[in-house]
Amino acid sequence: MKEAPANLETAVKDRFAALARDPSQEHRFPIGPDSAKRLGYSAKEINSLPGGATESFAGVGNPFSLGDLRSGQSVLDLGCGAGMDSILAAQRVGPTGTVIGIDMVDEMLAKARRNTVAVAVANVHFRVGHADALPVPAESIDVVITNGVFNLCADKPKVVAELFRVLRPGGRLQMADILLEPHVTPEELAGKGSWSDWVSGAIWERSLREMLLAAGFGEIGFHGWTGYRTSDCTQGALVSAVKLAK
Numbered sequence: 001m002k003e004a005p006a007n008l009e010t011a012v013k014d015r016f017a018a019l020a021r022d023p024s025q026e027h028r029f030p031i032g033p034d035s036a037k038r039l040g041y042s043a044k045e046i047n048s049l050p051g052g053a054t055e056s057f058a059g060v061g062n063p064f065s066l067g068d069l070r071s072g073q074s075v076l077d078l079g080c081g082a083g084m085d086s087i088l089a090a091q092r093v094g095p096t097g098t099v100i101g102i103d104m105v106d107e108m109l110a111k112a113r114r115n116t117v118a119v120a121v122a123n124v125h126f127r128v129g130h131a132d133a134l135p136v137p138a139e140s141i142d143v144v145i146t147n148g149v150f151n152l153c154a155d156k157p158k159v160v161a162e163l164f165r166v167l168r169p170g171g172r173l174q175m176a177d178i179l180l181e182p183h184v185t186p187e188e189l190a191g192k193g194s195w196s197d198w199v200s201g202a203i204w205e206r207s208l209r210e211m212l213l214a215a216g217f218g219e220i221g222f223h224g225w226t227g228y229r230t231s232d233c234t235q236g237a238l239v240s241a242v243k244l245a246k
């Protein structure tokens with residue numbers, strides 16, 4: 001992984017603020033309802049959501065495919081963007097459950113709040129925050145879902161430590177993210193790409209596994225590639241892990 005540029009956060013914020021404002025512009029990565037359907041969301045669930053909730057979708061896989069959510073659970077959607085996954089999670093956990101969507105881009109959060117009003121779900125709350133300092137109490141979350149966010153984070157061990165902190169013992173991480181393909185060598189990587197193509201921020205599955213283990217996670221599972229591509233050496237992938245009960 002190349003060192004993150006000092007202005008990484010500003011670049012990421014600008015990019016996703018633009019996507020929230022105008023998804024019809026040319027963006028350098030797949031977005032919207034058709035991308036969601038290609039990634040395994042059902043046409044029925046996508047078509048049931050208002051266009052505002054799906055047009056700025058920028059996920060790279062389907063974290064719901066990694067485990068069912070149950071009625072009454074508390075869910076954190078890290079890097080919730082315009083809120084599509086948060087709304088789907090809120091529908092799954094029902095009125096006795098809660099969903100907290102966190103993102104660092106105000107424009108995305110404003111859009112997510114509008115989308116939530118449009119579908120009339122009351123059990124989802126959006127908060128501004130950073131992945132490496134989550135505004136969420138310790139051991140308060142049953143399931144963390146995250147979709148296309150970890151690769152954009154500079155301090156990955158800190159983010160993993162935060163995810164571990166907020167999960168209850170027995171809680172689950174369901175992650176869709178961009179990973180480096182296993183054949184890519186560090187030498188090849190050195191000459192490639194940039195953070196803005198989501199190459200430099202991506203890590204290997206084995207590196208992610210080490211980070212998760214170091215933080216205390218167990219039952220780490222790699223569930224395959226999603227087919228989502230932004231470069232010739234990265235792909236969307238699905239990974240799960242459990243905060244083992246002591």
Ligand SMILES: C[S@@+](CC[C@H](N)C(=O)[O-])C[C@H]1O[C@@H](n2cnc3c(N)ncnc32)[C@H](O)[C@@H]1O
Pocket residue numbers: 012013016056057058059060078079080081082083084085102103104105108129130131132146147148149152153
């Ligand atoms: C590729 S988009 C995915 C959005 C959403 N999960 C979806 O599936 O549509 C990444 C989102 O993560 C947010 N993000 C990136 N880095 C972040 C960080 N360090 N802390 C919080 N949010 C972050 C961005 O603002 C953006 O909304």
